[in-house]
Structure formats: structure tokens, C-alpha cells
Amino acid sequence: xxxxxxxxxxxxxxxxxxxxxxxxxxxxxxxxxxxxxxxxxxxxxxxxxxxxxxxxxxxxxxxxxxxxxxxxxxxxxxxxxxxxxxxxxxxxxxxxxxxxxxxxxxxxxxxxxxxxxxxxxxxxxxxxxxxxxxxxxxxxxxxxxxxxxxxxxxxxxxxxxxxxxxxxxxxxxxxxxxxxxxxxxxxxxxxxxxxxxxxxxxxxxxxxxxxxxxxxxxxxxxxxxxxxxxxxxxxxxxxxxxxxxxxxxxxxxxxxxxxxxxxxxxxxxxxxxxxxxxxxxxxxxxxxxxxxxxxxxxxxxxxxxxxxxxxxxxxxxxxxxxxxxxxxxxxxxxxxxxxxxxxxxxxxxxxxxxxxxxxxxxxxxxxxxxxxxxxxxxxxxxxxxxxxxxxxxxxxxxxxxxxxxxxxxxxxxxxxxxxxxxxxxxxxxxx
Ligand SMILES: Cc1ncc(COP(=O)(O)O)c(C=O)c1O
Numbered sequence: 001x002x003x004x005x006x007x008x009x010x011x012x013x014x015x016x017x018x019x020x021x022x023x024x025x026x027x028x029x030x031x032x033x034x035x036x037x038x039x040x041x042x043x044x045x046x047x048x049x050x051x052x053x054x055x056x057x058x059x060x061x062x063x064x065x066x067x068x069x070x071x072x073x074x075x076x077x078x079x080x081x082x083x084x085x086x087x088x089x090x091x092x093x094x095x096x097x098x099x100x101x102x103x104x105x106x107x108x109x110x111x112x113x114x115x116x117x118x119x120x121x122x123x124x125x126x127x128x129x130x131x132x133x134x135x136x137x138x139x140x141x142x143x144x145x146x147x148x149x150x151x152x153x154x155x156x157x158x159x160x161x162x163x164x165x166x167x168x169x170x171x172x173x174x175x176x177x178x179x180x181x182x183x184x185x186x187x188x189x190x191x192x193x194x195x196x197x198x199x200x201x202x203x204x205x206x207x208x209x210x211x212x213x214x215x216x217x218x219x220x221x222x223x224x225x226x227x228x229x230x231x232x233x234x235x236x237x238x239x240x241x242x243x244x245x246x247x248x249x250x251x252x253x254x255x256x257x258x259x260x261x262x263x264x265x266x267x268x269x270x271x272x273x274x275x276x277x278x279x280x281x282x283x284x285x286x287x288x289x290x291x292x293x294x295x296x297x298x299x300x301x302x303x304x305x306x307x308x309x310x311x312x313x314x315x316x317x318x319x320x321x322x323x324x325x326x327x328x329x330x331x332x333x334x335x336x337x338x339x340x341x342x343x344x345x346x347x348x349x350x351x352x353x354x355x356x357x358x359x360x361x362x363x364x365x366x367x368x369x370x371x372x373x374x375x376x377x378x379x380x381x382x383x384x385x386x387x388x389x390x391x392x393x394x395x396x397x398x399x400x401x402x403x404x405x406x407x408x409x410x411x412x413x414x415x416x417x418x419x420x421x422x423x424x425x426x427x428x429x430x431x
Pocket of ligand 1: 120223283
């Protein structure tokens with residue numbers, strides 16, 4: 001870490017960050033602060049400075065920090081059995097899978113696979129889609145068929161493991177690892193003609209490609225700067241998948257678990273009450289800060305394609321994580337946090353546009369997954385400025401700040417954040 005950067009920090013922060021960079025691989029850059037403890041939407045660093053946290057561990061800490069119900073659930077489960085392996089089952093894991101199927105409104109016969117992160121949820125979804133692809137006419141290897149394809153979106157983000165990365169668009173993070181998983185293609189997000197053309201490439205003859213096994217998309221592209229896909233496009237994509245026997249995989253790692261004002265973004269009202277996916281992936285908020293991810297496979301027929309040995313992970317469905325997730329989901333339900341996400345999100349977007357800061361051009365997003373578009377590309381300087389003034393946000397694009405507070409965020413927290421954002425100087429240097 002540069003000496004001048006350390007000079008701006010408190011002595012404990014500087015001491016620990018100096019050590020951090022000596023022993024950690026430099027994949028995350030230098031952390032902004034060394035954090036100590038939190039309560040609700042607030043967190044304190046090792047020098048005792050307090051911050052209002054509108055990043056929430058990147059849309060993870062649904063209940064904020066140290067929520068008493070979450071702490072109780074995790075402590076009680078830790079005192080019983082933290083981990084048992086998948087040679088055994090546990091009650092929390094079974095209850096959690098049932099609850100997720102119920103919240104997703106998935107039909108009878110739907111099944112859950114648990115992993116430990118969003119990327120792993122997507123790995124599982126892509127593997128299931130590959131098995132499904134082999135069942136499509138024209139794709140069967142047994143008859144010399146052409147391998148089925150998976151279509152992903154430009155600007156989409158699905159994780160950094162090799163499979164998930166193969167479906168992740170950003171060339172700067174993907175291309176140096178190529179060749180990756182074959183037969184994954186990108187189409188322009190929100191362009192239904194492009195998706196139509198991609199399906200149409202399926203066919204016999206030398207130039208025809210294999211059938212499409214699945215289309216994978218986020219309904220709001222979070223990492224790309226909180227870019228929502230239009231309802232019309234999503235409905236058309238669902239229809240094209242139906243017409244071509246392809247699966248629709250909706251990645252709800254960032255949008256799911258109440259963050260966008262419904263349990264899952266595919267349930268939102270402008271999709272005519274919902275576009276039903278074939279596979280939904282989840283992670284981030286599900287266990288309120290305990291690492292967990294996974295997928296819900298809709299219906300019995302698709303779910304039956306995974307058989308013993310198809311997939312797995314040592315920690316998958318671990319009871320400690322399952323207890324944390326059950327406490328998270330129960331609290332979201334009991335405390336009405338899905339509607340809080342909707343109401344506080346509206347308050348946040350309205351307040352930002354009304355605050356009169358000429359740096360703010362527009363605000364986009366749903367519920368508590370939002371981004372402010374800036375008049376010039378100074379997002380990093382703006383992020384650092386608000387941090388110095390006690391607010392944590394994230395420079396998600398050179399000209400956009402992402403705001404993803406915990407679902408427990410209060411009206412006063414939102415007012416406080418707006419009052420800090422309103423004062424960001426307009427003449428900050430560009431990134
Ligand atoms: C939509 C989406 N999918 C997948 C991932 C990967 O999740 P993880 O970092 O837990 O592997 C992310 C992470 O930001 C994400 O936003």
C-alpha cells in the first residue's frame with residue numbers, strides 16, 4: 001500500500017493494512033479500512049470510526065450486523081453440530097430447502113442444490129443445463145450430435161470459477177483465462193432480435209450449431225452497474241426458451257432474497273405477476289452473511305437429471321449455514337423486510353433525485369439494489385469522499401455508485417445517507 005494512503009488512515013487501520021498486503025494475494029486491491037464490529041446498518045473500524053454501511057458486504061448482510069435472531073440461531077446450531085457432511089442430513093437443511101422452494105413458488109417436485117457461493121450456484125445450474133442439453137434432439141453424443149449451447153448476456157456477471165466465468169461477459173476478467181467452457185455464447189442484453197438469431201443458428205448441415213440448452217440472465221445486472229433488463233425483453237426471452245425447448249436460468253444471486261422488493265426478482269409485478277424460470281440461483285443474502293449459495297431446479301423432470309455423483313461439495317447444505325439462512329428468512333418474513341426493501345428503496349431513489357446535487361444525473365434499480373449515475377466518471381473519488389464522511393457505498397462503474405444497504409435499513413438511515421450524498425463535491429477528479 002502506498003505510504004501516502006496509509007497516512008490518511010488511523011494508526012490501527014494503517015498497521016493492519018500494511019500487514020494485509022504482505023500476506024494476501026493482491027486480487028482485491030488494498031482494502032479501504034480494517035473493520036471491527038457492526039450493529040444493524042452501522043459498522044466500526046479498528047480505529048473506532050463509525051460508518052453507515054450502504055454496501056452490506058456487497059448485498060449480503062440482509063439483516064445488517066449482529067442481528068440477535070441470527071446470532072442466536074448460529075450460536076445454538078454451533079453448540080449442536082456445525083458440520084456433518086453429505087453422508088448425513090440435518091433438520092435445518094431440509095427445512096431450508098423446503099422454505100426456498102415455497103418462497104420461489106416452485107412447483108411440486110422442485111429440488112434445491114446447496115453450495116457455498118453464488119459462483120457455485122451457477123456452476124450447478126450450468127452443469128444441470130449441460131445434462132439437459134444432452135437430452136435435446138440433435139445434441140445427443142450417442143448419435144454424433146452437435147453439442148448443445150448456453151446463451152449468456154453481454155454485461156452479465158455469474159462468478160469467477162471457470163464455468164461461471166465462461167458465462168460472465170466482462171472481457172477484462174474473462175479473456176486471459178480462455179479457453180474456458182466451450183459452447184457458451186454471448187448475445188447483446190435486452191436485444192430480443194439478437195436472442196432470436198442465436199436460437200436460429202441451431203440446425204443441420206455444416207454451419208448449423210447445436211440446440212440451445214439454456215439462456216442465463218440476471219434481471220438486474222448488478223456488477224455491470226445495476227442495469228435492469230426490460231420486462232418485455234424478459235417475457236420474450238421466456239417465450240423463445242419455451243419455443244425452442246431451452247431452459248431459462250435466472251441468476252438471483254444479487255437480486256434475490258427480498259432485495260428488489262419481492263422474494264425473487266422474477267416475481268415482480270411488471271412481469272405480469274412473474275416469469276417462471278427453470279432454474280434460479282441464489283447466494284449473497286440467503287444466510288445473512290454466512291457463505292451459502294445454490295440453485296432451485298423447477299419441477300421433477302429437470303431435477304431428476306442430477307443423480308448421485310453428478311455434483312457435490314463437502315460443505316454443501318452445512319447445518320450451521322442452514323440455521324443461519326432459516327433465521328435470516330424467518331426474520332425477513334416476520335419483520336416485513338421485503339416491503340421495507342421496496343419502501344426504503346423508493347425513499348432512497350426519490351431522496352437522491354430531490355437532494356439537488358448536480359453530480360447526480362439519474363438513479364436506477366429496484367428496492368434496495370440501486371445505483372446513482374454521476375455526471376462525470378468520478379465514482380472512486382466519490383466513494384472515498386463519502387467514506388471519509390461516514391458512509392460506505394461502492395463505485396460499481398466509473399460513473400455509478402451502487403447502494404445496497406441491508407434490508408433492515410431504517411427511514412432515518414436513508415435520510416442520513418442522502419444528506420451525506422447530497423454534499424459530494426461536483427469537482428472530484430475522474431477515475
Ligand atoms: C449476479 C451474480 N451472480 C453470481 C455472483 C458470484 O457470487 P459469488 O461471489 O458469491 O461467487 C455474483 C457476485 O457478485 C453476482 O452478482
